Amino acid sequence: MEKTQLRRSLLKQRQSMSLTEWKQKSDRICTNLLSSPQFTQAKTVLAYFSFRQEPDLSPLLENTLTKIWGMPRCVGDSLLWHQWTPNNSVQIGAYGIPEPHPNAPILSYEQVDLILVPCVACDQQGYRLGYGGGYYDRLFAAPEWTNKFTIGIVFDFAYLSQLPIDPWDKPLHAVCTETKLVVSC
Template sequence: MSDSEWQERSHRLCQHLLAQPQFQAATTILTYVPHRREPDVRSLWSIPKRWGLPRVVGNTLVWHELTSPDAALQVGRYGILEPAATWPPIDPSTVELCLVPAIACDRRGYRLGYGAGFFDRLFVDPLWQAIPRWGIVFAATDQVSFPVEAWDHPLTAVCSEEGLRLTNL
């Protein structure tokens, strides 16, 4: 995918997010920094909400508040940009929506990531289970079905440049 197509599809995806009442109502949203051509949602960071970004600590994700849309990020363990440990932490009880990057999603709401299991471990924690989690993926990788493992946790919805759909659970 060319740079211009990646940005255009990402822009369309962000427009679908912006149109969702649940997204509009949320004040604290967890998001991500795109890696390896994942959909780019960074344009949303300028919207007045409390945005959280993940930082890898051991085998878990620790969430920090994005202090400014253009705040300097640092390269993390996997080469993914992440917040500094000094950024304010995000309490799970304040989170109303989690945007989860995906390589692919299936109709049941299961996702493929890069295989380290960070989001699956996050969603098994009782503090995080009730938070709506939307997979963010390009439509070309929105699959009918693929095998899942016992530790996989489904998403509540999937959003692509073609729109948002609830999962079939």
């Protein structure tokens, strides 16, 4: 199956979950992240605001105030990472996705220890299927970001044995679902 069809099918499946099921599975993902050494040792974590029933990481944001959180803002064809705390407001940005305000402090790549990556799907080799905009592909292709530890965040049904990949796709270091955290490289 090609990426476009696979993306459409998985997004439909994700959006068919009940609110209760989505919340329970999201909470389990947060629990798995909280027990991972990659997360517990990280001081600065890049994350995302849940959109279209992506796994919800808000319990992490609210319960781990010892971390510095970075949230993305789409600027042109790039992601800019802004420092964010739970008491900061957000605005609706590109594609209808919540984003930090443009005047929030910007985080540099030197500060970042861990990136929690939103995904439509991930495979057992660590490759991800995104939304098709290429924002994370461009981020991970930049030399300064290549050694940052990345964890793809997906529900179990979207953790597949293999995804179609393109030459520019870079594997993530780990994948976290509601039942497991698998380090792939």
